[in-house]
Amino acid sequence: MLLGSAAVAGAAPADTSVALEPEESDVLTIDPPKPTWFFxxxxxxxxxxxxxxxxSGKMKGMVETRRLADMAIDPAGKYYYVAETIWSKVDRGTRQDMITVYDSKTLNLVTEIALPGRILIGSRKNNFIVSDDGKTAYVYDFSPTSGVNIVDLARKKFTASIELPGCASLIPNPGVGFSALCSDGSLATVAVKGTKGDITHTAPFFDATNDPIFDNFAYDRKTKTTTFLTYTGQVFTARIGATPTVSAPFSIQAAAGIRPGETRPLELNWYPGGRQPMALHRPTGHLFVLMHMGEYWSHKASGGEIWQVDVAAKKVVKRFVLKEPMNNIEVSQTEKPLLYLNGEKGEALVLDVATGEEKHKIEKAGGGIITVLEPN
Incomplete structure (x- = not known):
């Protein structure tokens, strides 16, 4: 032991240096939004x-959106737009209202476009919309009256604020401006001319008090039509233009061969429900609706089934039974569509429309509204 210790003590110190390779940093990018992606x-x-x-069921990235923000996708796929409100001290201090612009490949901040004001309304797909050509954004505003802030996205600049009393839930109106649903049951159209807007209304076509329309409705850029669904299950379509026209409604329950939904209390039936209860597959005109068994005014209840409705034929062509209730639904705008769903657990499901097969279950995906890339 002593000899060994002496030998070690007398030995030259070992060379412990290691050649280190220089660090290299890089920046990952992702593809522009694809038709099979969902947000x-x-x-x-x-x-x-x-x-x-x-x-694949894999996460690609994340766009920074604060609570109660609304996101829209640039039709050209270059940007993600977020209408949001922030405070200098998290939840107090100086308030800032803006559209934040992110690059779709890097997800880096491009710029912030200041707004004069807006009410905090999250989970509403149609309170922040982008025109079909991607040049203009319309942001619902309520300060102090309801109106719309108009933003030039090409110049990244706020241009005008137009008061629109009693109306919200916006729809692009190409070549005209925008349209909106109103509390008197009509559809308003705002012809934008510079910083002014000429406002006209259709005749009232739904009862906003007794049978309102779900505000997460669907607009089709190609056909310039919007599909609406009411709390009792009435389906309307409106052709958007300078003078919009609205079709006569049909009952989604009658389309399935059962008694139509009613507003009377204690009438048990199938009703649509959830925060985002419907999704439109634009290439086929098929509507996918979350349905639950309940009574009228249970419109917030999660759906236990999905009904696939051929809107043109006014017929339910398929019913999917879900393993657990879901609150939000969207559908990919692909030839072989996929259904995207989530619920209170924050799990996202991907279903094959053709077979009803569950392709993916994604844990901790979030429980908010779902957005997909629309066809141009």
Whole structure:
């Protein structure tokens, strides 16, 4: 032991140096938004809107969206737009209202476009919309009266604020301006001319007090039509233009061969429900609706089934039974569509429309509204 210790003590110190390779940093990028991707608003649970690939079930990235923000996708796929309100001290201090612009490949901040004001309304797909050509954004505003802020996205600049009393839930109106649903049951159209707007209304076509329309409705850029669904299950379509026209409604329950929904209390029936209860597959005109068994005014209840409705034929062509109730639904605008759903657990499901097969279950995906890339 002593000999060994002496030998060690007398030995030269070992060379412990290691050649280190210089660090290299890089920046990852992702593709522009694809038709099979879906975007889940994190709401109160996540720090942003998560991007998922419906084919692989894998997360691609996240767009920073604060609570109660609304996100829209640039039709050209270059940007993600977020209408949001922030405070200098988290939840107090100086308030700032803006559209924040992010690059779709890097997800880096491009710029912020200041707004004069807006009410905080999250989980509403149609309170922040982008025109079909991607040049203009319309942001619902309520300060102090209801109106719309108009933003030039090409110049990244606020241009005008137009008061629109009693109306919200916006619809692009190409070549005209925008349209909106109103509390008197009409559809308003605003012909934008510079900083002014000429406002006209259709005749009232729904009862906003007794049978309102779900505000997460669907607009089709190609056909310039909007599909609406009421709390009792009435389906309307409106052709958008300088003078919009609205079709006579049909009952989704009658389309399935059962008794139509009613507003009378204690009338048990199938009703639509959830925060985002419907999704339109634009290429086929098929509507996918979350349905539950209940009575009228149970419109917030999660759906236990999905009804696939051929809107043109006014017929329910398929019913999917879900393993657990879901609150939000969207559908990819692909030839072989995929259904995207989530519920109170914050899990996202991807279903194959053709077979009803569950392709993916994604844990902790978020429970907010779902957005997909619309066809141009």
């Amino acid at each position: 889940v608003d994190g709401g109160w649970d996540m720090p942003g809107t998560s991007i998922f690939d419906g084919e």
